[in-house]
Amino acid sequence: MADPTNAWETPQKILVILAHPDDPEFFCGASLAKWARDRHEITYLLLTCGDKGFNPTTQPDMTTEKLCALRHVEQRNAANVIGVKAVHFLDVEDGYLIPSLDLRRDIVREIRRHKPDILVTCDPQNLFALYGLNHPDHRACGQVVLDAVFPAAGSKVFFPELLAEGFEPHMPKEIWCSLTSQPNIILDVTDTWDIKLKALFEHKTQIQEPDKLAERMKSRRAEDSTEENPRYEEKFRVVKYS
Numbered sequence: 001m002a003d004p005t006n007a008w009e010t011p012q013k014i015l016v017i018l019a020h021p022d023d024p025e026f027f028c029g030a031s032l033a034k035w036a037r038d039r040h041e042i043t044y045l046l047l048t049c050g051d052k053g054f055n056p057t058t059q060p061d062m063t064t065e066k067l068c069a070l071r072h073v074e075q076r077n078a079a080n081v082i083g084v085k086a087v088h089f090l091d092v093e094d095g096y097l098i099p100s101l102d103l104r105r106d107i108v109r110e111i112r113r114h115k116p117d118i119l120v121t122c123d124p125q126n127l128f129a130l131y132g133l134n135h136p137d138h139r140a141c142g143q144v145v146l147d148a149v150f151p152a153a154g155s156k157v158f159f160p161e162l163l164a165e166g167f168e169p170h171m172p173k174e175i176w177c178s179l180t181s182q183p184n185i186i187l188d189v190t191d192t193w194d195i196k197l198k199a200l201f202e203h204k205t206q207i208q209e210p211d212k213l214a215e216r217m218k219s220r221r222a223e224d225s226t227e228e229n230p231r232y233e234e235k236f237r238v239v240k241y242s
Contacts, residue, residue, distance in 0.1 A: 004185060012040045012117040012118050013043075013118070016045065016084075017107065017120070017121050018044075019046070019048055019135070019141040021046055021050045021053075021203065022206055024082070025078050025200045026200065027122060027234075028176075030189030031236075032084070034187070036082055042085055043086045043116070044084055044088065045090070045107075047137075049094065050206075051093075052067075052094040057208045071203075074202050074203045078200070081202060082196075082199050100144070105162070109159075112168060119174070122142040123182070124142030125142075128181070129179065149171070150171075153170055155169055171241055173241055173242040174238060174242070177236060177237040177238070178234070180237040185237075186233050187235075188222075220232065
């Protein structure tokens with residue numbers, strides 16, 4: 001399958017909107033690293049700070065407030081590895097995302113603020129993931145982002161209060177949904193897979209067994225590749241408006 005990003009003739013502004021710190025790296029980190037290497041401008045918007053990301057290795061005295069602050073730092077460090085320009089957080093409470101009208105308006109505001117050519121989120125229809133059940137925040141994030149994109153972001157009649165704030169309508173040219181079971185675009189990301197892994201390891205509060213994670217990620221090679229000559233892919237459902 002041909003790489004459609006080769007048709008991006010000029011540097012693109014890419015806005016990545018996902019639920020938690022580490023979602024960008026897990027879902028599509030190698031693609032993002034590839035785009036950063038190709039001099040596209042990438043901005044992250046995380047809806048939560050992942051403050052409920054506790055696991056068996058979490059320190060006993062950890063609190064949600066402490067973890068939120070740590071995960072801000074971890075995400076910025078990971079983004080630096082990828083080559084991301086900026087990282088922003090809405091800090092909605094982790095685990096309780098719902099595709100409300102208030103959150104939709106907040107996301108429309110950010111789309112109009114950043115004016116991306118390309119918007120990356122996740123597929124809200126994906127109930128299952130490689131690790132089991134897909135997190136409800138992932139599905140809620142994908143739903144509210146797609147609802148914000150169409151029909152609201154590009155229309156002045158939706159959330160007119162944003163016009164008073166100075167945010168004019170803006171419609172991204174392409175929407176890329178990661179973590180999908182219905183891909184129509186598959187990117188070969190072999191050249192940047194190691195960058196993805198390096199970025200993932202910046203999420204130290206979430207990585208319980210680094211060696212096992214590395215082995216698991218390296219085993220996710222494309223079906224037509226071998227252990228001796230691995231090839232890696234990331235898959236997306238893409239909708240184009242231009």
